[in-house]
Amino acid sequence: MSHRRVRPAPRSRLITWWATAGAVTALALGLPGTSVAADRPAPPEGGIASAPAAFVRGTLAPDAAPPGANNWKCRPTAAHPRPVVLLHATLTNAHTNWSMLSPQLKRAGYCVFAPNYGGAPGVPFKGTKHIPDSAREIARYVDRVLKATGSRQVDLVGHSxxxxxxxxxxxRFEGGTNPARPSHNKVRRLIGLAPSNHGTTLSGLGTLTTALGLNPTVSAVAGQAYSDQLVGSRVNTVLDRDGDTQRGVAYTVIATRYDEAVTPYRNQFLTAGPGATVRNITLQDICPQDRSEHLSIAYDSNAAQLVLNALDPAHAERVHCRFSAPLLGG
Structure with a gap:
């Protein structure tokens, strides 16, 4: 991981982030803390190509599966033997987060599953619970996917x-890997889009609430996952204590220089430990014209191709770089 000094975010980006954070936090008021999986299967047709359109549909139908996901009768093929489990970001849901990538993966021949976690049925803003609690939900969900599909392992693709x-x-802690026998891991690949691997300053918002002692207050509104993801949190400290990776897992990080939520963006990168591989990718190193930030990276066709390449590196295709706009994708 580079230790170069990171320039402060431009003022316009800070204003955009603070406005977005304020709006989302206001909408999140009063969320209860139980969870539900997005179990209702959806057809592979009807994918959404922009983040705002997905936000509207996901808000109206927060428990619906994204198109192409959660067909519990799906059986993996020899070409794609591992089901793909999509894990949404904080204060969102599976439908909002994955309505572009899920049908794309389905069309490519994968069995796709997308749970909702860390939030109550009927509310659109999930992923707010204490991260270790949500990890136990994901452990149960992955076990269910493995049993239903007859697979030995899954691949995980997640946002934030x-x-x-x-x-x-x-x-590390809920059974996803087997340190003594890595060949028995339940997960083969982890692909993170703008992942909160080493915590965030939230473009200064997290630094401010920490300095003012306001993290418990903000977490009471936005959920414990807010505090868990800040730089220096107990969750980050425990996770980083013994290295970034687990034996037998291939990690890919796809980051954008314009990220306004997980800052500095280099905090997203991982360092490979024994028995693991890591590929850290900055979108703009591949597609310089890409302007996706934290929200729109899940609706970025350039990032989507990088996900497909990471899932099946033996058949990776060149990224045909397209312009992707902030908040919209492309």
Missing amino acids: QGGGLLPRWYL
Whole structure:
């Protein structure tokens, strides 16, 4: 991981982030803390190509599976032997987060599953619970996927919390890996889109609430996952104590320089330990014109191709770089 000095986020990005954070936090008021899986299967047709459209549909139908996901009769093929489990970000849900990538993976021949976690039925803003509690939910869900599909392992693709602290906690502490016998791991690959691997300053918001002692107050509104993902949190400290990775797992991090939520963006990168591999990718190193930030990276066709390549590196395809806009994707 680079130790170069990170430039402060431009003022316009800070204003955008503070406005977004304020709006989302206001909408999150009063969320209860139980969880539900997005079990109702959806057809592979009807994918959504922009983040705002997905947000609207996911808000209206927060417990619906994204298109192409959660067909419990799906059986993996020899070409794609591992089901893909998609893990959404904080203060979102599976439908909102994965309505572009899920049908794309389905069309590519994967069995796709997308749980909701860390939030109550009927509310659109999930992923708010204490991360170790959510990791136990994911452990049960992965076991269910393995039993239903007859597979030995899954691949995880996650966004933000869902690509960082949550799956890493599951891998290390909730049975996702077997340190004594890595060949018996339940997870082969972890691919994180803008993952919160080493905590965030939230473009200064997290630094401010920490300095003012307001993290418990903010977490009471936005959920414990807020505090868990800040730089220096207990969850981060425990996870980082014995290294970033687990034996037998291949990790891919896909980050954007324009991230306004997981900051500095280099906090997303991992360092490979024994028996693991890591590939850290900055989107703009591959597609310089890409302007996706934290929210729109899940609706970025360039990032989607990198996910497909990471899932099946033997058949990786060149990324045909397209312009992807902040908040919209492309």
